[in-house]
Amino acid sequence: MTGKSYITIKGIKEGLVFLLDDQCEFVTLLDELNAKLDKHVQQFTGPIVHIFIKLGARQLEEEDKERIRSILRRQGNLLIQSIESDPPTVDPTLKIAPTLHTMTGIIRSGQTMEFDGHLLLLGDVNPGGTIKCSGDVYVLGALRGSVHAGVEGDVNAIIAASLMKPTQLRIADIISRPPDEWTSAEPWMEYAFLREGTMAIDKMTSLNRQRKEVMQFKGV
Amino acid sequence: MGEAIVVTSGKGGVGKTTTSANLGTALAIFGKKVCMVDTDIGLRNLDVVMGLENRIIYDLIDVAEGRCRVNQALIKDKRFDELYMLPAAQTKDKNDISPEQVRQIIESLKPDFDYIIIDCPAGIEQGFRNAIAGASQAIVVTTPENAAVRDADRVIGLLEKSNFPSPKLVINRIRPNMMKSGDMLEIDDICQVLAIDLIGIIPDDEYVIKAANSGEPTVMNVDSRAAIAYRNIARRILGETVPLSQMDEKSGMFRKVKKFLGMG
Known part of the structure; x- marks a missing residue:
């Protein structure tokens, strides 16, 4: 020794x-x-x-x-x-950016995709198709099906889509059913979020007011 | 070596059997050797639509269980020498045959035919799995209704999972005036949701019902607009480029005639 x-x-x-x-x-x-x-x-x-x-x-x-x-x-x-043992140290980079999954294709009726983290979908979600994510969901395409963001209870999760025509949206444990509760499908990109416990829809450009940290670096 | 094409839809009553019968006949009109296979075991219809019901001796289950050879079960069409059909059994059900058995039967037909058209039963269960087992290409039939489009979407999802990279879409029973007035789903909207290649649109035509009841495929009647549409699909399957028919063409013709007669 x-x-x-x-x-x-x-x-x-x-x-x-x-x-x-x-x-x-x-x-x-x-x-x-x-x-x-x-x-x-x-x-x-x-x-x-x-x-x-x-x-x-x-x-x-x-x-x-x-x-x-x-x-x-x-x-x-x-x-x-x-x-x-000491509690496992959390990797600081993980905390800032939860894993972002990128997926290409159409989520069709009867298909369910589940992800841990955020999801960027390059394609559509058709009526009857479902996405479940622990983080945010961004759909670069038409959202006609259902999306559940923040499945583990993250009330700050958002759902963004180029064309917002969902059958149902859920964030954390709030369930919202358009068009009874809100109508949308404007020609610009929109996102759904929770405002004091109820679902709200806003233009994508308003997101940085809600999430200041997203747009910290704007170049010189 | 022939190409096996399955005609499917998910929802019932949208025109799978009518489409199968008419595409099969239309391909035969264009001189191809065609075999139509009915996989709707227990609810066979294709033989009725083709007017061949009374010629059935053996069926698909008989072939699968080895009671006869494939050639013995094939029924030759009364109109074309190169058009055959393999009927489904009426007394059994979908679970009496396996996808592997269907695949083997289709494989055994491929060397003798240019095209094998497989008529799929409604639903997405065993019957559907049987029907798609032997096929390498799929045609999805839908009508301009939300329920039919939803089911077509489900089926396309299942087809993509079963290695059908690009199923083709047929929109059946279109009523041009309803579509124009916005009471019916638009062709563009359907294509946008389903996002697969459109291979044809069939107008709603009363003659189709009459033809089916008399056991004479619609495509035989050149006066029928649906017949022209089915022939166009057959030509597209053969690789020709045929523009989609204008849906209000006929009313235009009518108007011209009316004008000519001083009625317009």
């Missing part, structure tokens, strides 16, 4: 914290854990000590956690309180 120690033990009020390195091999950790326990046999006997194990960024399966537990269990007085 080299000089570098992969396990740091800290004492806190409640007991002991084992900080496990998250870059090295898992086997190395187990070896060192064994070694540490053997070395400090005296310290680890006596009254019950609560152990908190911190894995850092390392994510472990239940069976690997069990291997750690079984090593520590050799010392009768060590009581494992928790084995924790």
Whole structure:
């Protein structure tokens, strides 16, 4: 074993914290854990000590956690309180731009497309066809069927179409049925969104007022 | 090697059998060797429309189950030497034959014919799957009604999924004056929604009903506007470029005659 120690033990009020390195091999950790326990046999006997194990960024399966537990269990007085990893760090780029799926073709009657993220459809949605998306839906064509945007409850999702003549639109859990609730099919591109819990339709050019972040970079 | 074309629609009563019978006959008129196959098992009609019902000895199921050879089941048309039909069984149902069996029968017909026209039953279930199994090209028949267009759209979706890259569209039973007044779906609107190639438009013609009842295909009567339209579709299948007939042509002719007689 080299000089570098992969396990740091800290004492806190409640007991002991084992900080496990998250870059090295898992086997190395187990070896060192064994070694540490053997070395400090005296310290680890006596009254019950609560152990908190911190894995850092390392994510472990239940069976690997069990291997750690079984090593520590050799010392009768060590009581494992928790084995924790840091919450997985969210990739910041993902947050800004959820995946945009691009699809070409016509969604015909009886066909259903489901996507996680936004969808850009180059084609039409015919009556009887359905799109379900967790994000926005942009239809570069005629929207004559049904679209459900923000299926997982995203009330900020929008549905945009070159020709807006849907049979039904849904955003999050709001269902809207044109033309009873609104009429449209103007010659310009439109989008549907939720305004205070009800479906509304507006020209595409109004979108940047609603979503300022979309148009941050306008060149020089 | 022949080309197998399935005539389908999804919705019933839009004119699949009439279209099959007339296209088959029209192709025979143009000198092609044609076999029409009725896959509407249990509700066979093509033989009735063709006036060949009383000549049936064996049917599609008999061929599939090996009770006879394909050639024994083929019925020769009474008008053309090169026109044959393979009738459906009337007493069985769609589940008594598999798509694979139909495919094999169609394959066995291909070497002997230029065109094989397959008449598909209504619906999208087993009967539909049987009918499209052997075909390499599809003609979708619709009428200018929302329900028929919706079903045609569904069928086109299923055809595209089953590797029919470009089905062709026939719009049947057009009433030019209703279309003009906006009471009927426009041809352009239908084509825009369905987004496939239009291969023909057939005007609503009372003669079609009369012809079907007398077992004489409409295309035999050159005075019928529907007959001309069906012949035009056949010519387009043969690769000719034929412009779509103007739907109000005849009323124009009428007006001319009326004017000539001093009635206009």
